[in-house]
Amino acid sequence: MSKISEQDIRKLASLSKLKLSDEEVILYQKELSSIVSYIEQLSDTDVAGLAPTSQVTGLKNVTRADELIDYGVSPAELLKNAPATKENQFKVKRMIA
Amino acid sequence: MNWGSIKKIAQDVSSGKVTAEELVRRSFSIIDETKDYNAILSISRHRSLERAKDIDNKIKKGEKVGSLAGVPFIAKDNFLTFDTPTTASSHMLENFYAPYQSTAIGRLEAEGAIMVAKSNLDSFAHGSSTENSAFGPTLNPIDKTKVPGGSSGGSAASVALKIAPFALGTDTGGSIRLPASFCGVVGFKPTYGLVSRYGVVAMASSTDVIGPITSTVEDAALVLDVMSGKDQFDGTTIDRDTKTYDGKPTSLKGAKIGVVKEYFSSGIDKEVKKVILDNVEKIKAQGAEIIEVSIPSISLSLACYYVLVPAEVSSNLSRYDGQRYGLSDATAKNLDESFENSRAAGFEAENKRRIMIGTYVLSSGYYDAYYKKAQIVRTKLINEFEKVFKEVDFLVGPTAPMTAFAIGQNVHDQLQMYLADIMTVSANLVGIPSISIPAGMANNMPVGLQLMAPQKADRALLQIAATIEEGNQ
Numbered sequence: 247m248s249k250i251s252e253q254d255i256r257k258l259a260s261l262s263k264l265k266l267s268d269e270e271v272i273l274y275q276k277e278l279s280s281i282v283s284y285i286e287q288l289s290d291t292d293v294a295g296l297a298p299t300s301q302v303t304g305l306k307n308v309t310r311a312d313e314l315i316d317y318g319v320s321p322a323e324l325l326k327n328a329p330a331t332k333e334n335q336f337k338v339k340r341m342i343a
Numbered sequence: 344m345n346w347g348s349i350k351k352i353a354q355d356v357s358s359g360k361v362t363a364e365e366l367v368r369r370s371f372s373i374i375d376e377t378k379d380y381n382a383i384l385s386i387s388r389h390r391s392l393e394r395a396k397d398i399d400n401k402i403k404k405g406e407k408v409g410s411l412a413g414v415p416f417i418a419k420d421n422f423l424t425f426d427t428p429t430t431a432s433s434h435m436l437e438n439f440y441a442p443y444q445s446t447a448i449g450r451l452e453a454e455g456a457i458m459v460a461k462s463n464l465d466s467f468a469h470g471s472s473t474e475n476s477a478f479g480p481t482l483n484p485i486d487k488t489k490v491p492g493g494s495s496g497g498s499a500a501s502v503a504l505k506i507a508p509f510a511l512g513t514d515t516g517g518s519i520r521l522p523a524s525f526c527g528v529v530g531f532k533p534t535y536g537l538v539s540r541y542g543v544v545a546m547a548s549s550t551d552v553i554g555p556i557t558s559t560v561e562d563a564a565l566v567l568d569v570m571s572g573k574d575q576f577d578g579t580t581i582d583r584d585t586k587t588y589d590g591k592p593t594s595l596k597g598a599k600i601g602v603v604k605e606y607f608s609s610g611i612d613k614e615v616k617k618v619i620l621d622n623v624e625k626i627k628a629q630g631a632e633i634i635e636v637s638i639p640s641i642s643l644s645l646a647c648y649y650v651l652v653p654a655e656v657s658s659n660l661s662r663y664d665g666q667r668y669g670l671s672d673a674t675a676k677n678l679d680e681s682f683e684n685s686r687a688a689g690f691e692a693e694n695k696r697r698i699m700i701g702t703y704v705l706s707s708g709y710y711d712a713y714y715k716k717a718q719i720v721r722t723k724l725i726n727e728f729e730k731v732f733k734e735v736d737f738l739v740g741p742t743a744p745m746t747a748f749a750i751g752q753n754v755h756d757q758l759q760m761y762l763a764d765i766m767t768v769s770a771n772l773v774g775i776p777s778i779s780i781p782a783g784m785a786n787n788m789p790v791g792l793q794l795m796a797p798q799k800a801d802r803a804l805l806q807i808a809a810t811i812e813e814g815n816q
Contacts, residue, residue, distance in 0.1 A: 250703075258699040261706070262657065263664070264690070265683040274699065277757055281700055284758055285646045288716050291723070298718030299725060300549055301579075302774030303536050303798060308578035315575065323442035327668035338666050339678040 250279045346508040349414055349562045353455070356413030359402055363395035363413030363457060370415040370459040373506045380482045382491075382500040383417070386460045390426035391415070394457050409455035411569060417501040417510035420461040421468055421544035422448055431544045432476035433466045435669045435689030445542025446577065447511065447553050447570045454569045459507060462497030466691040467660065468518055468546045470494050471763040474754055475693045482750070484526055485788060489747040492525030492763070494518040498556050499526040509566050510556045515546045516648050517742075517767025519554045520779035524742035524791025527781050529812075530556045531563040531805070532767075534798045535774035536581040538567070539574030547655035548579075550648075550771035560780060560809040564590025567801065584802045592810040596630035600807075601735035605641040606766055611744040614785035619741045622782045622792050622815070626739065629814050636731045636738070640724045641769055647724065648768040649761060650704050650717035656694075657701025663689060696757065721772050728773045732797045737807055741766055742779040742791030766793060776801040778808045782815070 255275045259266045266274070321334055330337040346352060355361045374383050401408050418424055421431045423441035430436045448458060465475035473496025474480040481496045483489040484503040491500045495512030499522030502510050512519040514532040523530025531554045538553040545551060555566035565588070572583035602623060607616060627633045665671035665685025672684035690698070704713035731738070743763055753760040770777035775798050782792035792811070796804035 254703075255699070258702050258706075262695075262698045262702045263661075263679075263682040263686055264695055264698065265680075265687040266695075270695075274696065277696060278700060278703070280758060281649065281696070282703070284761075285650050285704075285713065285717075287646050288643060288650065288720055289712065291640075291643060291716075291720055293716070293719040293723055296719050296722045296726075298715055299722045300718060302549070302725070302772075303534070303579070303581055305536070305579060305581075310575065310578075317443065317576075319443045326442060327439055329665065329671035329673075336667050339675065339681055341678050 250275060250282055344505065346505060348559065349411065349508050349565050352414050352508060353410060353412045356398070357402060357408055363398040364392065366413050366415050367391050367395045367457055367459055370507050373504065374460060377504045377506060380484060380487070380500055380504060381479050382462055382481050382497040382504060382506065383460045384420050384430060384432065384463050384478060384497070385427040387424070387426040387458055391457050391459045394452070398455055409453065410565070411451060412455035414456045414509070415459045415507040416451065416456050417460050417462045417498055417507045418448060418458050419464050419495050419498045419510070419512050421464060421513060422511060423542040424448055424458060424461065427461050429461070429544070431467045432464045432478055433689060433691065433694070434477050435663050437477070437670065439668055441542070443542060446539035446574045447543070450570050451566070462501050462510060464497055465494035465693065467544065467694050468494040468513055468515060469656070469693045469697055471517070471521055471760055472753065473497060473522070474750065475691050477691055480750055483747050486747070488749055489788065490525065490750050492522030492747060495556065496522045499523050499528055499530065502526070502528045502556050502558060508557070509562055511553060512556050513543060513546070513551060513553055514771065515551050516652060516771050517764040519556060520742050520767050520777060520791065520793060521763060523556055523779040525747040525789065527789030528556055528558060529560055529563050529781070530554065530779045531567060532770060532777045533567060533571065533801050534581070534776045536579045537583065537801060538570045539577040539580050541574055541576035545659040547652040548659065549655060550652065560778070560805055560812050561590035563778070564588040564805040567805070581799070586802060588802050588805055590805040590809045592813045593806045594630065595626060595807070595810055598631045598737065598807060599634060599735040600626060600631045601634050601636040601731055601738045603641065603738055603740050604635055604637050605639070606740035610762070610765070611741065612746065612785065615741055615745060615790050618783040618785050618790045619792060623739060625814055626811055629810070634735055636735060638727045638731055640720065640727050643720055644724055644769040644772060645761060645765050647717045647720045647772060648764070649700070650713050651721065653697040653701035654705050654714050655701070656697045657705065660694065660698055665689070724769060725773050728775065736796070737804065738795040740793050742793040743767070746786045746788035746790060770795055774798055776804050778804060780808050780812050
């Protein structure tokens with residue numbers, strides 16, 4: 247009856263960049279199936295003629311002048327928490343083999 | 344020992360009756376005495392004392408010190424702060440020191456308030472009990488075997504334990520009001536956008552708000568008054584009221600207060616229901632007109648919430664990739680492995696669940712059926728609230744269908760845990776202000792009375808809450 251399979255969980259984990267153990271896959275398959283059955287109650291709701299809402303206070307395209315704002319933070323401070331840096335930039339592992 | 348009102352504390356500090364340093368040290372000593380509740384994750388020992396001494400010196404010299412001079416407070420550990428780590432109760436950010444500070448805290452500091460410590464929460468604010476913290480649960484101050492509610496459980500417990508006169512929380516679906524209800528304190532969720540979210544760890548950007556947890560409604564109003572208003576660093580902020588948020592009692596005579604019948608239908612604890620209905624009777628006796636109203640889509644609000652919020656969570660938490668800050672797996676052989684291993688080690692189970700549900704409802708083939716459908720149901724809910732607010736000025740009901748539950752009781756049943764938020768999520772989806780105030784006791788635990796008002800009626804809501812609070816004394 248569950249709509250979410252173990253294979254679905256593996257795909258979701260991969261899309262979400264989460265490494266899961268086999269035990270986690272089994273557990274999340276069960277848990278996510280029950281959550282998804284719960285949210286399915288939305289499907290029977292009659293919403294004819296209504297538009298979706300993503301912003302509740304009526305703001306639209308809030309813009310500001312294209313000027314430099316001083317956030318009071320230096321690049322060095324922003325890099326302080328990085329696992330690896332080089333020449334004032336974040337250093338990551340090779341992307342292209 | 345009671346702190347007394349925030350107004351009085353600031354007056355006493357400003358007049359030299361007590362020093363800011365003494366107050367900060369008093370907070371420190373209560374933190375030590377209440378360690379076993381695990382409400383506090385880190386203490387700002389250095390900066391808070393420095394700031395206290397600075398304020399005391401200014402007072403000696405006769406300089407102006409602000410409306411919250413010397414008032415100690417606790418920040419939920421998802422506020423970016425100087426001097427302490429900002430962990431969001433996660434291994435991901437366990438050793439993260441923020442390079443800048445949140446706007447809300449900056450504004451409080453500008454009025455002389457002093458942040459003394461950071462409080463425990465459900466990891467990344469995902470939860471209703473504070474049991475999802477990577478650093479262990481917080482215990483309920485009234486009964487140590489119970490949860491304090493969540494996700495701002497450490498903040499609510501801190502106020503109940505009198506560690507400080509106020510604490511800051513965040514509320515995405517009830518995370519200020521639910522723990523306030525479970526711990527017997529006041530928790531205020533403002534209109535969406537009234538307080539800047541800049542420098543607060545994002546959960547669901549379309550519903551996240553910041554608000555105070557306090558002992559009284561007046562205290563909550565004074566803290567809100569300092570924090571609220573537009574901020575150039577948060578484009579979703581709105582204009583504040585031109586008048587002070589004072590939380591002063593008014594009169595209930597002639598006020599039209601709606602009782603939402605859906606909140607009393609099924610699933611509510613009998614004793615909780617009784618306490619709330621007793622409160623409604625008292626409100627009526629104080630002169631308010633009580634009108635029964637119906638908001639049918641409230642029954643769908645939790646399902647709507649558990650589509651939209653995980654969707655936004657999956658997007659907001661994609662930034663934790665182990666490359667720029669936060670936990671980073673050193674053993675990974677390539678970039679993809681580094682992402683996957685860092686996130687696997689840095690997130691708690693509930694974080695992973697929500698990220699995957701969010702990814703699911705946003706994936707092609709399901710987007711229309713879940714995400715878009717939930718956004719439309721949100722519109723339906725907003726319309727129903729708007730209609731009801733044409734009839735009544737405020738809404739009243741329970742904050743939660745139950746009192747604080749036992750630690751461990753719901754950890755293996757997510758849906759049961761999610762149900763704790765069933766009465767609070769609507770205010771977030773609709774963007775309206777809502778407050779939980781102590782209503783009495785049921786099952787030997789505190790019960791919260793929830794009040795709601797239309798968007799931007801925060802000032803009136805605080806005043807009506809203060810009036811009801813006064814009537815309960």
